[in-house]
Amino acid sequence: MIKHDGLSGLVCLIIFGFTLPGSQGQLVVSAVGPSRVDTTAGSNLTLVVSFSGAPDPAVTWFKGPLPVITWIIGSNSPPDVAPEYEEVLRLQPNGSLGFVHVPLNYGDDYSVEMTKSGLGTASVNFTLRVFESFQNVTVTVWPDLIIEGSEQFLLKYSMLRGVLEHQLWFFNGRLITPEDGSRYSVRPGSMAVREPHRNDTGRYTVSLSNPFSSVTLHQNVTILYGPDEPRIQINPLQDFYISGDSLTLSCQADGSPQPLVEWKFAGETLTDSHAGVLNLSRVLTSQGGVYTCELRNQMTGVRQLKSVELLIYERPSGSPQCSVLSNNNRSLRYECRWSGGTPPARLSFPDFGEGDTLENLTLTVNASGEMDGKTVTCQAQHPAGNNECNVTARSPQNFLPTVRTNVDPEGQIVVSIGCLSRAEPPAVVSWFHGGEPVSDGNLISDDTTRLDIRHYNVSVLLFQNYTCSCRNPLGGRSKMVHLQEPSISDFSLFPHKDGTIVTLTWEVPPTSIVTGFDIQMSGPRLVVADGTDRRAKGAVEEFRTILRKPGSARSADVFHLNPKSTYRFRVLPRALMAEGQPSKPDRAGPSAGLSGPAVAGIAAGIPCGILFLLLLCGLICSAIYWTKTKMRQTRYPVTTPQMQIPHNVLPGPPKSPPDYNRLRTTSSVLSVAPPSFVPPPPVRVATTV
Incomplete structure (x- = not known):
């Protein structure tokens, strides 16, 4: 028990009172307070004892096995103290041992023996631990570079001063215990980790403590390893690449620190790679080959190589x-x-x-x-x-010959007959006239699909029969062409909304010879912007030509019509000077606004409308007659005075009619008893003028 000098005197007086001479019996020595005493270096304390059963026993204190001080309680001579302990040890009058500014090395096991002649010996043991507070504690790791797979690495702590009672080691916040295996070896002042691997990278913590001080220190440890087996990624990943494609090569591997990466191709280092990524844009076939990735740990010098082969092909152009x-x-x-x-x-x-x-x-x-x-x-x-x-492969299919008519610079009519049949391989075309082959090569085109017939007189060309034959190795087809005079096969008229323009369309038979068309009209003159007219001489009812169109035309627009006038149009086909049959005329204008069915509908609708009006009048008359008949029926009672209805709303609430039942004449006056009168509910009557 730790006591200061002022308290130790008081304790000694109390103990001395209990140990006065006169007490007889067996000698007993006991510790006052705990037998295990902790203190800090430089402090004062006393190991307090008490005894009983004998007066003035002999006292001897031991430090470990060595006696350090002896004395007979109550003796006038001073205690006998070992020379090396004179500065520190003090013996109290009751036999307790005091310490003055206890040094750090005085921590030890102490015992006291008291002896009295005839009463034997009594003893008691103490343990004194002297501590210092921790100062300037540091933790270091050895070696500086710790490589995965090496023998071990060591964590050590050192301090300027301090006495340790407990040390605890932690890894990433987890307490290291004996159950963690033989890889961890904890000794005073250090901890060793055997056969380190990459998972041992982390934060190591040591916690030091004694009863009077504690400190916690951390040390980060990095285990160097790698590079591991390289991983090559190709994006996009394909079995081969086509010239013009773009791709990316990426090479990575685990390691600490992160390995440096270099790409090599054809014995040369590619300098355009970055962080292990090599971009290949619009590759050529010459860039196909083996690419090697080299990874190096710049701290340990360990290297790894891995290669990949790129196949770059040139695709044939187009499609087969x-x-x-x-x-x-x-x-x-x-x-x-x-x-x-x-x-x-x-x-x-x-x-x-x-x-x-x-x-x-x-x-x-x-x-x-x-x-x-x-x-x-x-x-x-x-x-x-x-x-x-x-x-x-197909034999010639059914086909329809085509006829085109033109006029050459010499004024001849040129009739071109075309025969083209869908066949594979293409069919060879042969021409016949009247059953005889056409021998004049100037009439047949280079690909033999067209026959050109020329003449000044259209009548010579009419009613001629020509035959074309299409043939390939799989068969043949023949068609006969009979040329016809100019004619129109279909004619239509389409007026515009404002009535000033009409569009004419027509068709011609496939084998008709036509070099041009006359657009003819009958009706009022055509008024133009300058006030002149386009009407030819003659009566308005006669057809006259207002436009001319070439033989290839199939439509015509006529402008400047009067919306209020009626016109008739037709198309006249020509073969040079020869005229064919004109088309059937068609009308445009107000008179042409109603079609035949519309007129018929109107004609049928007029009688129906008249019949409907007659029925409506009959129904009205029947309703009036029924109303008058209803009003003539006899009502009871009959009142002769006429009531004059005012033209304004009656003021106040409506009045009930008089009780006509009280005014009835007696039954002797009337031949038949009138029915009883039930007055109607009051009604407010108003007249609006």
Whole structure:
């Protein structure tokens, strides 16, 4: 028990009172207070004891096994103190041991023995611990560079002064205990971590304490490792790339610190990579090959390499092209082409089980009915993607010849007859006139699909029969063309909303010879902006030509019509000076505003309207007659005085009519008893003037 000098005297007096001579019995020594005493260096304290059963015993104090002070209580001689302890130890009159400015090294086990002749020996033990407060405590780690897989690393703490009672070690806030395994070795002043790995990177904490002081220190530890196995990512990831594509190569690996990355291609370092990312834009086939990623830990010098191969192809241009040609108009020659590309495309005709050549494929097949309409497929295989094309051989199909008429610079009528049949391979066209082949090559076009007939007189061209024959290896078709005089097959008139413009449209038969059209009109003159008119001489009812159109025209607009006037139009076809039959006339104007069905509807609607009016009048008359008959019926009682109804609203509440039942005449006066009168409810009557 720690006591200061003022208190120790008082305690000694109390103890001395209990130990006065005269007490007899067995000698007993006991500690006053705890037997384990903690104190700080430089403080004063007393290990207090008491005894009983014998007066003035001999006292000896031991520090550990060594005696440090002896004395006989009550003796006039001073206590005998070991020389090296004279400055610190003091023996109290009751045998208690005092310390003056106790040094740090005085912490030890102390015991006291008291002896009295004839009464034996008694003793008691004490433990004195002397502490210092912690000052300038630091934590260090060894070695400076800790590499994953090394033997161990050590955490040590040091202090300027201080006495430790407890030390606790923590990793990332978790207490390290013996259950954590043999990897952790805790000793006074240090902790060792054996075979460190990357998971040992973190914050280590040591907590130091004694009864009078405590301190907590932290140390961050980084375990160097890597680079691990590199990871290469390609975006977008494909088996191969086409010239012109863009892609990104990324190389990463775990390590501490983060490894440095370099890309190499064809023995050269690519300097345009950043943080392990290499961008390849619009690649060429020459950029295909092996790319190597090198990662290096700049602290440990460890290196890792990993390579990836890029395949860059050139796609053939366009798409495969299929065609079928005539071979002497007897057999079919199928062709398939897909040029360019790296590597070249491989072509085949699976339908025939032959082929498999590069870029160009040709195959000749005998023409037969089975080939007519059969679709043949050419398969094209290329690393950039498979493709195919189809071709179908067909015999000439039904067709309609076309006739076009022009006038050449010499004034001749040129009739062009065209025969074009849908066929694959294209059909060869032959021409016949009157059953004989046309031998004049100047009349037939280079592709043989057109026959040009020239003459000054249209009558020579009329009613001529020409035949065209279309043929390929799969068959043929023939058509005969009979030329006709100029004529109109269809004619229509479309007036505009304002009535000043009409649009005329017409068609001609397919084999009619026409070089131009006359737009004819009958009716009032056409008024133009300058006040003149376009009416030809003659009566208004006669048709006159107001416009001329070429043979290719199929419509015409007529302007400056009077919306209030009626006009008639027709189209006259011509072959130079020869006129054909004009179209059926059509009308425009107010008189043409109602169609035949509309007029018929109006005619039928007039009688119906008259009949409806008659029925309505009959119903009105019947209603009036019924009303008058109702008013003539006899009412009881009959009153002769006429009431004059004022023209304004009666003031005040309505009055009830008189009780006519009291005014009735007696039954002897009337032959028949009148019915009883029930007055109506009061009504306010008003008249509005």
